[in-house]
Amino acid sequence: MEKILITGLNGFVAKHFLDYLEDNHIRAQVLGIDIQPACMYNGFKYIDFHYACIDLLQQKEIEKILFQFQPEYVLHLASYSSVAFSWKNPILSFQNNVNIFLNLVEVVREYSLKTRILSIGSSEEYGNVNEADIPLKETAGLNPLSPYAVARVSQEMLSSLYAKSYNQDIVMTRSFNHIGPGQSDVFVVSSFVRRILEAKMSGMKELQLPVGNIDIIRDFLDVRDVVSAYYKLLHKGKKGEIYNVCSGCAVRLSEIIMFISEALDIRVIPSVDDALVRPNDNMLIVGDNSKLCNDTDWHPHYCLKNSISDIIEYWKIKLN
């Protein structure tokens, strides 16, 4: 029975990772940790689930829990992953990305634990890219454009260093934009769905939607495909290697609005609100997932329209 530690248990991705283990009848001993008390987690049929409340900035707490549990795998999801937040609070963003990661890998190193860590990075690390480099391979240059992106590059450099110099078993991702049911409306697609659905439910036929820059192009991957990639990378990823976790498909934010508008049969008229436009944002981010596919036999299963339809269903339940 494999032993998996998941940090950032209360987050969007962790919940789907647990669902993935259950749906695939994976018998695992799972310890979920989070700085907040656990959300409701019970009724598991296949996994043996435990929970602990831990502040990853406190190294002593991590030491205790890792030493007791001795995980084979750590899925390190804990992160302040909002770019917008990082512009307002660069210090907190940095601490809750880089410093917590460093605390974690240091404990694994000090106790010589036989633990593989999946270090989650971000497509934001690429920064402003040349169109000629699209779709982005893992070999493309990094030019981070936000405090969050800098923190992710720092974490990745530390990961590479620990893998090379201390021979620590770390696999890295650069994960592109996630979408899926359950995501907070701090994130753009979930926010669009919620706001358009609320308009629809209130009987409106047309909505003026304040937006940021909706000409930007992104690579959205359904969270359920993200977690299957993470499970496969924990088991089949190559030590010290970096993997894009992405769909490989380019989608403009305005198209997403159009899909939602069609699915809900409501006219949406986007209007740009300067306060929602981020400084220095990337125009174009699309990844190449061939390394991930080749090394782990992973393939995505959700197309964008399926995802949006599931996100609409999620918000319908949530708003009722």
Added chain:
Amino acid sequence: MEKILITGLNGFVAKHFLDYLEDNHIRAQVLGIDIQPACMYNGFKYIDFHYACIDLLQQKEIEKILFQFQPEYVLHLASYSSVAFSWKNPILSFQNNVNIFLNLVEVVREYSLKTRILSIGSSEEYGNVNEADIPLKETAGLNPLSPYAVARVSQEMLSSLYAKSYNQDIVMTRSFNHIGPGQSDVFVVSSFVRRILEAKMSGMKELQLPVGNIDIIRDFLDVRDVVSAYYKLLHKGKKGEIYNVCSGCAVRLSEIIMFISEALDIRVIPSVDDALVRPNDNMLIVGDNSKLCNDTDWHPHYCLKNSISDIIEYWKIKLN
């Protein structure tokens, strides 16, 4: 009268920077800060010197001091700058490089202070380099090979970001190896001089000297040339730009031993002690200083033999 804040006051470089101001009759109001109580600093003729004991990890303390003093220039020297230390204490090294820098730039941003910061980086950022790239220009790729080097790259990425996105006035260096009188014998050249001098003073004609890898090639710059570069960069460096601070000359560590041996007239037989060999060390680091020379009219004044001779004099006094 210009106002200069110096962090890391008790360090090797700060002391020489104060000497530079005095030697050049620069009338400046200087506030030196350090986490330790101040070493003896008095008898200044040209500068109006003040001191405060500050922990840069405590943002409130930095806020207070910056807001009160309102410096035009910040020379940010505070750092845990030993690569060897960073291998043993990656977390402390990271905190006392990146986090303290971030605290500093955040205060300047929040209070919209009209302050230029000189962010000190390191040649270690380049990492393992191709011989074809020697001498290294600032455009060369970065491939950091130690926790210290990763911390310096992170600091530099944050500096670039703050300069570009927040329009903050930051100039960056990649400073190569320093040598000079007063440097701690934690650092290689000072350590060689001290040990060889001690052998000479005890009457030995020949010394078996335990060493690490002395085939590595470095670019050593006298600290007195370093501080003149820093002063010029504070005044003439271009905002958001990175400058190599280096001599441009390639010197093998074994040659340094030979110079010292000749100057002291004692035979030195180096013997490699594996415990002194660093994991993953760079073989070859030599920089190109033309950008610094062109933009600031800086030129180095100390040749290697002068520096070594002055370091020997320093240790003679210190050991007596």
